[in-house]
Amino acid sequence: MASPDPAGIVLVPGLLHLPGYLDAAAQARLAAELATALRAAPPYTPRMPRTDQPFSVRMSNCGPLGWVSDRAGYRYQARHPVTDTPWPDIPPTARAAWDALSGYGAPPEACLVNLYEADARMGLHQDRDEDALDAPVLSLSLGATALFRYGGLRRSDPTRSVRLRAGDALVIGGPARLIHHGIDRLVPEAPDLLQGTAPGPVPDFLMPGERCNLTLRRVTRPPDA
Template sequence: MTLFEDPAQDLALAPGAMLLGRFAETADSALLAALGRIIAAAPIRHMMTPNGGQMSVGMTNCGAAGWVSDRTGYRYDGRDPETGRPWPAMPQSFADLATRAAAAAGFAGFVPDACLINRYTAATRLSLHQDRNERDLGAPIVSVSLGLPAVFLWGGLRRAQRPRRVRLVHGDVVVWGGPARMTFHGIDPLRAADHALTGPLRYNLTFRRAL
């Protein structure tokens, strides 16, 4: 059985990193409605890694720039490579939530310009990685969980450091920046289940200052 921390409220993960328990729960209806419109305009896809593999997690973006991966590498692009059109604009409900969550975690004045949307199905996972393609590494990352619970892997500044396992539920928000900005993090394989609002899915909204 997987052992993990299961916080009922807010949890300090490290200096500069905070889990805000169910911070987004009261806004979930607006967030999911906006998410549906984004996906209709820029459908979820499974991107290719530089080595030719396919990511198991489905992805799309909204905002001034979107994170993309293909044979040429990882980068931000102002246009959806599948359509050639700009990514959908970031909904105000998304931007407002990210700004409020960042401020609650000690990062006042954060205004995101990019949101990477990850969709998880049963058994999909995200291996330990750093968010390092953004130009402004002084800005925090704001990560919002919607739908099925997941086990968040919170590592260290080196990939080899053993990560903590923290359970995330619908509405939880994790914010990290400052000395924690380059922490390795990931998601354990998602367990099959059903959520009242998202069915067999988990969505993660990750807000950044990319440009």
């Protein structure tokens, strides 16, 4: 189950860290749901716009819309760019976390799945390809610990970092919705150094030392907005 206390830690206004939000059983349940989804939408390696350079992470999506990147640019689309099949449904455990934490009156439309090998990272960026910028972004972590870096609205703003461990949730919304953020690296940790809820078993689709991150977003503005 999820933590009964969603108060969390306010890193900056609008950026809420909830260590151990998913306990070991909830992590295992989410991992099983996600394994089924990844069989329907196999992970692939996206490429950067213009340069066509490959990302260091593999990606997939769940939900009505999926975020993709290739030489043509960043965008959301309803079908897998390799298999041309619709994305599978968002895992119920992830959807429940959105309902509990987002405070938004409409469901998520996209659940981006990032798979990090031990040396993968994600440079500083903004999540700004959505029309519904009044909706927060919700991040859920499985597997290895990552060093998450966050800054301000300008890329040149000072940055700080926090460790995201298995089961952690992160809400990026309000005045923090467009802050620059990224993943510096994965961090090996001994079990006795882990804080918060104990991590669940390593998901079947990850090797030890790898990480999975789910990012839930609302893409379009609800009709009554």
